[in-house]
Amino acid sequence: MKRFLAIVAFIQVILPGMVKADEGMWLPALINKLNINQMSKEGCSLKAEDIYSINHSSLKDAVVALDHGSCTAELISDEGLLLTNHHCGFDEIQEHSSVDHDYLQNGFWAKTKEEELPNVGKTASFLIRFEDVSEKVLSQLNDQMSTDDRNKKVREVSNEIEKEATGDTHYEARVQALYNENRYYLFVYETFRDIRLVGAPPQSMGKFGGDTDNWMWPRHTADFSMFRIYCGKDGKPASYSKDNVPYKPKYYLPISLKGYKMGDFAMILGYPGSTNRYKTSYGIEYTMNITNPIRIKVREEKQRIMQEFMNTSRKARIMYSAKYARSANYYKYSIGQNQGLKRLNVLEKKRQLEDQFTKWVNADEQRKAKYGEALRLIANSYKNIEDEKAFEYMVESMVRGPEIFYFAYRTRPLYDALKSDKNSEHVSLASERVRSGLDEFFKDYDSETDQKIAAALFKIYDENVAPQYHPPFFKTVKLKYGNDFEKYTKELYAKSIFGSQERLVRFFEAPKAKVLEKDPLFQASLEIFRMMGLIGDETGKTTEALERGNRLFVGGLMEMEADKNFYPDANSSMRLTYGTVGDYIPRDAVKYNYFTTLKGYIEKEIPGDDEFDVPAKLKELYYAKDYGRYADADGNLRTCFMTNNDITGGNSGSPVINGKGELIGIAFDGNWEAMSGDIAFENDLQKCINVDIRFVLWTIDKMGGAQNLIDEMTIAN
Structure with missing residues (x-):
């Protein structure tokens, strides 16, 4: 996204x-x-x-x-x-x-x-060498290319550069775009x-x-x-x-x-x-009004539930310490970032820079032709943000929220193999990919805590995201459970093979597609990620304009302040x-x-x-x-x-x-x-x-x- x-x-x-x-x-x-x-x-x-x-x-x-x-x-x-x-x-x-x-x-x-x-x-990765490959990449691009065609050509040229850089060595190579795709650099690594x-x-x-x-x-x-x-x-x-x-x-x-x-x-x-030092005022407003508030709201509730469980025993504390720390760090950061952006009047300073940029562009016809649409493209990309808001809530509430739904979704390749591929080797391989991670997953997982997190965060999603972005099972919760997510998730976890390691172990002894088809939690996971894909399709409709606008804006800034040493x-x-x-x-x-x-x-x-x-x-x-x-x-x-x-x-x-x-x-x-x-x-x-x-x-x-x-x-x- x-x-x-x-x-x-x-x-x-x-x-x-x-x-x-x-x-x-x-x-x-x-x-x-x-x-x-x-x-x-x-x-x-x-x-x-x-x-x-x-x-x-x-x-x-x-x-x-x-x-x-x-x-x-x-x-x-x-x-x-x-x-x-x-x-x-x-x-x-x-x-x-x-x-x-x-x-x-x-x-x-x-x-x-x-x-x-x-x-x-x-x-642990060591940087072996660095090379400016901008000319090799940019010479293959032109302003008439669509974003998709441009990205395709960049990837094609980059693959050639990376292949040449590594040869028959064990090194890894990555061509990365910097300065909002105005420059390209090759990095070669050795990874232990x-x-x-x-x-x-x-x-x-x-x-x-x-x-x-x-x-x-x-x-x-x-x-x-x-x-x-x-x-x-x-x-x-x-x-x-x-x-x-x-x-x-x-x-x-x-x-x-x-x-x-x-x-x-x-x-x-x-x-x-x-x-994101080159982010415009439009992007900063989005961060302050959408990204950070959503992260704060969702993680505060998730952390409250985790903390309740961690307080019950030493074992519980060990199990959830790392999870809690990962969530809490950027929860607090988001609070501090919003306060800092307001206190330092960052929005106004960005707008002043954008006004200066606009005057500089409009002072020359060639600059107007090259950079004149930059800020307009960016501004238009942030006008309709309901799909963006839904995506942010989806990621925080469902993908990064309860753990079991993403774990269940990892079983989809096995389900597809069981349904359409009778090759026992393919089924066995797909099964092993999930089964091999069972012990590691359940070692630090408490089903009751995860169920409480799911109920609380699904409710937050329901209350803050428009119905057209709800997974289909939300309608079931409303009609059958009186919109009681706590009651729904308790039953969901109790009935699902994903509710315990023992049930999953028995399933993998003789996996069948029908079991997954009837499993309510597995089906809910499919609905979550299907809806995430649909929302992503909507957000993607403005991606090309935003990427082009950002690229032109940064390219123009570097030309406007040619005497300044810019860092990426x-x-x-x-x-x-x-x-x-x-x-x-x-x-x-x-x-x-x-x-x-x-x-x-x-x-x-x-x-x-x-x-x-x-x-x-x-x-x-x-x-x-x-x-x-x-x-x-x-x-x-x-x-x-x-x-x-x-x-x-x-x-x-x-x-x-x-x-x-x-x-x-x-x-x-x-x-x-x-x-x-x-x-x-x-x-x-x-x-x-x-x-x-x-x-x-x-x-x-x-x-x-x-x-x-x-x-x-x-x-x-």
């Missing part, structure tokens, strides 16, 4: 501070041309080749995209040891946890490599598939402050976890095997214990996921951002220091509280002032600090690097006062919250007793 973009933000922005941020998520391969002189003035002593090089090892070779860009991680040893955020490893920590081995509550530290835990499906969990602090440290502190400063969270990359004995990527060996990297980051001071240079390399929106490709360490003033008469200490951690303690409980061992070490070599010059243990780097979601876990190329922290969050940064960057407001690397090392050493991991690292005193 053209506008349903999960604006996954993790942008760190604030109110008037001491130093203006350096706006831009820059392509590392271009910093020699665009940025290195300014970086040097701000305190970077490295050369551009030290940061990005395809001829020798460089900083880029120490930074990986986890799970194809959901997070970032950095290498810190010559044995493939990775650092990332605790919330980036949360799913794996939760997956390995049980009541008997509760790694969420107690933490996990592998004291030997044999104790490290494998994680099916987790990946055997990534093992090495260490994580207890949740009371790794998620200290919970939802209350999320997006807030001051922070005291030890938001880190550790993994290791394994490979085949030939050094190449390989699926998990006990015979695999630790990866020997081209480069890994040395660690600084010297810390930082106000105004020190700091840069971040990572894989930011998505920004984030798209999960590697970017570099640079700035400085600093504090900020969030509101009148309030000033925040640029770092926190363990003292503040203790001050926040609420014994027994899920968010602010403090481990007994941490308190013992604090009162004994047992900080070792990790204390700062004043004898304090710093926990977190702020910089003004320009980052967003996907940068979670990114290394914060000083001017010498040494690791000083790990980026993990932003501040509440400026959540609008994914759409509108404010130079006076940008902040990024990082965990101090000394707090990380202290936790590994003093709290975890994992000296084996400390010994692997190269630490500069």
